[in-house]
Amino acid sequence: MPVLAHRRDEIERLCAKYPSRRSALLPLLWMVQEQEGWVSQDSMREVADIIGCTAAEVYEVVSFYTMYNQKPTGRHHIQLCHTLACAICGSAEAGEYIKNKYGFTHGKSMSDDGRFSIVEVECIGACSNAPAMLVGETLYGDLTPESIDSILGAHA
Amino acid sequence: MPVVEYEKALLPNIASNETEWLKAYEAGGGYAALKRALGMTPEELVNIVKDSGLRGRGGAGFPTGMKWSFLPKGAKPRYLAVNADESEPGTCKDRPIMEKRPHLLIEGIVCSLLAIESEWAAIYIRGEYYNAAKVMQKAVDEAYAAGILGDNAMGSGKKAHIVVHRGAGAYICGEETSLLTSLEGYRGYPKLKPPFPAISGLYGKPTIINNVETLACVPLILTRGVEWFKSYVHEKSTGLRLYSVSGHVKRPGVYELPMTVTMKEMIYDYCGGIRNDHDLKFVIPGGSSSQWILPNNLDFALSVEGVASAGSMLGSAAIMVFDHTVCPVWAAVNTSAFYRHESCGQCTPCREGTAWMHKILMRIENGGATMKDLETLINVAGDGRPNTGMISGKSICALGDAAAWPVGSALKTFRHEFEEHIKLGYCPYKNKRYWMANGKFVNETFEHKPTWGAHH
Numbered sequence: 325m326p327v328l329a330h331r332r333d334e335i336e337r338l339c340a341k342y343p344s345r346r347s348a349l350l351p352l353l354w355m356v357q358e359q360e361g362w363v364s365q366d367s368m369r370e371v372a373d374i375i376g377c378t379a380a381e382v383y384e385v386v387s388f389y390t391m392y393n394q395k396p397t398g399r400h401h402i403q404l405c406h407t408l409a410c411a412i413c414g415s416a417e418a419g420e421y422i423k424n425k426y427g428f429t430h431g432k433s434m435s436d437d438g439r440f441s442i443v444e445v446e447c448i449g450a451c452s453n454a455p456a457m458l459v460g461e462t463l464y465g466d467l468t469p470e471s472i473d474s475i476l477g478a479h480a
Numbered sequence: 481m482p483v484v485e486y487e488k489a490l491l492p493n494i495a496s497n498e499t500e501w502l503k504a505y506e507a508g509g510g511y512a513a514l515k516r517a518l519g520m521t522p523e524e525l526v527n528i529v530k531d532s533g534l535r536g537r538g539g540a541g542f543p544t545g546m547k548w549s550f551l552p553k554g555a556k557p558r559y560l561a562v563n564a565d566e567s568e569p570g571t572c573k574d575r576p577i578m579e580k581r582p583h584l585l586i587e588g589i590v591c592s593l594l595a596i597e598s599e600w601a602a603i604y605i606r607g608e609y610y611n612a613a614k615v616m617q618k619a620v621d622e623a624y625a626a627g628i629l630g631d632n633a634m635g636s637g638k639k640a641h642i643v644v645h646r647g648a649g650a651y652i653c654g655e656e657t658s659l660l661t662s663l664e665g666y667r668g669y670p671k672l673k674p675p676f677p678a679i680s681g682l683y684g685k686p687t688i689i690n691n692v693e694t695l696a697c698v699p700l701i702l703t704r705g706v707e708w709f710k711s712y713v714h715e716k717s718t719g720l721r722l723y724s725v726s727g728h729v730k731r732p733g734v735y736e737l738p739m740t741v742t743m744k745e746m747i748y749d750y751c752g753g754i755r756n757d758h759d760l761k762f763v764i765p766g767g768s769s770s771q772w773i774l775p776n777n778l779d780f781a782l783s784v785e786g787v788a789s790a791g792s793m794l795g796s797a798a799i800m801v802f803d804h805t806v807c808p809v810w811a812a813v814n815t816s817a818f819y820r821h822e823s824c825g826q827c828t829p830c831r832e833g834t835a836w837m838h839k840i841l842m843r844i845e846n847g848g849a850t851m852k853d854l855e856t857l858i859n860v861a862g863d864g865r866p867n868t869g870m871i872s873g874k875s876i877c878a879l880g881d882a883a884a885w886p887v888g889s890a891l892k893t894f895r896h897e898f899e900e901h902i903k904l905g906y907c908p909y910k911n912k913r914y915w916m917a918n919g920k921f922v923n924e925t926f927e928h929k930p931t932w933g934a935h936h
């Protein structure tokens with residue numbers, strides 16, 4: 325199932341912004357992920373056709389960059405920072421708190437209702453507001469148990 | 481000591497959560513620098529930036545005007561890549577520039593395009609900065625609509641184009657050659673230098689790479705003047721600087737200050753001292769790849785030269801502060817895990833070395849390490865100085881050095897604590913981590929009182 329067929333004009337405008345078409349590869353993968361929530365192998369083939377390279381080359385790129393999800397995530401994908409500044413300000417405790425609340429365990433990173441998924445990531449550039457996390461595309465810092473409750477509570 | 485206040489030229493609106501859009505930026509005198517730049521020759525522009533003494537804010541502190549003058553004469557096209565990857569742990573100062581004053585960056589980019597005689601720039605924004613990318617795109621759209629960007633920029637007949645480009649989660653893409661490979665649509669593998677990007681960069685063409693904050697300084701130099709910029713000076717470091725302060729200070733945040741401010745003033749005056757009035761254990765002055773500094777050594781200026789004189793580096797000016805509850809071995813484990821994860825794996829010393837360091841450090845922290853392990857670790861990591869150990873100076877890019885230096889300096893600074901861990905077979909700092917502001921998870925039963933001073 326092609327996922328970008330209806331966006332051809334937009335795609336051509338995107339490609340035209342760069343001196344070389346290949347440069348549009350990362351933005352196209354973002355387009356897929358923003359629309360579908362993840363990047364499937366089928367969509368990698370589709371992107372390869374648009375760029376004019378092989379599907380293997382697209383996979384090579386997808387597998388290098390940690391933010392491309394190669395499987396579906398929860399409706400709200402949590403990226404919790406565990407790097408140094410956050411780690412000394414309670415990111416492990418924040419992680420425990422979220423995991424207990426939604427029943428995440430080692431090896432199970434999606435809640436049963438598919439509402440949340442979680443991944444621990446390296447520094448997200450919010451170090452002076454540690455501990456910090458992204459929920460979907462929104463950054464939240466200075467996390468406390470109360471703020472976690474209200475932030476996640478607001479994500480249905 | 482009373483806090484000395486300085487003007488905020490880069491981010492006067494740092495305290496606000498609002499973006500300064502085009503109208504407000506112009507009302508405050510924005511784009512006057514660009515108008516001035518349009519009346520000047522490229523040589524004049526490069527010379528002004530040279531005279532200002534502006535040095536890169538991304539990490540290496542290279543003189544910006546000099547970098548620009550490395551471009552081969554007459555070679556076209558040439559490109560400008562704006563480094564907004566901001567991934568060095570501790571660093572969070574380019575994001576507020578993009579989110580709060582996007583037009584300052586755009587103006588800096590267009591002035592720089594004129595200086596280096598280029599018509600095309602890409603802003604490479606790390607993937608995690610969803611909002612910064614959105615704000616930058618909207619501001620770029622505003623600038624196109626207003627005729628500031630386009631094929632006839634500000635009616636000058638010159639072309640100036642900006643593309644907002646997003647990364648997708650890879651620290652290594654902040655390294656300049658890796659950034660270019662990534663921008664070309666490939667895995668972000670760094671390349672051996674030379675050739676330097678100024679000779680052969682994006683698509684093999686001459687390319688200048690500059691950090692966001694570096695370029696944001698350019699309009700200020702043009703409107704307020706070289707003398708104003710140079711009035712803030714410590715040795716060869718000029719201008720104001722954005723410091724990202726994180727960790728155990730009472731007031732973490734991003735501070736715009738001259739580089740004459742000392743580390744002691746930063747921690748105790750500007751940031752209010754250590755939380756809960758704890759003792760200071762150590763400081764990382766320039767992002768997680770810089771060497772650790774002890775509390776008996778804080779009277780140095782936060783300039784390139786000042787931090788170097790204290791045995792570390794200013795790097796990206798990201799100051800991380802650690803109180804006495806932080807186990808240095810555990811902190812080294814966390815740091816080495818980062819570099820192990822982020823090594824691109826191209827060269828053996830970095831790929832294997834980062835994994836070795838992390839594995840041995842975990843053994844020391846969690847039990848099961850021997851004194852022989854410590855020797856191996858020292859052999860691999862070195863002593864925190866360039867070209868010591870088995871990684872630094874032996875890899876394609878500086879990530880290898882960045883991984884080795886903090887571990888080497890941790891070993892040098894806290895050797896006795898590493899040995900104590902090995903002798904005990906466990907970490908004596910138990911339940912050491914707690915929440916910052918709120919009381920719930922604070923574990924005040926922390927009791928590890930080292931029998932040694934933190935200083936040598």
Ligand SMILES: Cc1cc2nc3c(=O)[nH]c(=O)nc-3n(C[C@H](O)[C@H](O)[C@H](O)COP(=O)(O)O)c2cc1C
Binds near residue numbers: 538565568653655689
């Ligand atoms: C591993 C590594 C990561 C880097 N990450 C960044 C970064 O996130 N942002 C940045 O501006 N510079 C980063 N740099 C420095 C860049 O390679 C380059 O020196 C800088 O962008 C040049 O701009 P400047 O002269 O304006 O500082 C990094 C360097 C290395 C070796």
Ligand code: SF4
Binds near residue numbers: 824826828875879880
């Ligand atoms: S030093 Fe490390 S990150 Fe840099 S090219 Fe080599 S393996 Fe990759």
Ligand code: FES
Binds near residue numbers: 405407408454456570
């Ligand atoms: S260390 Fe967590 S955001 Fe930087």
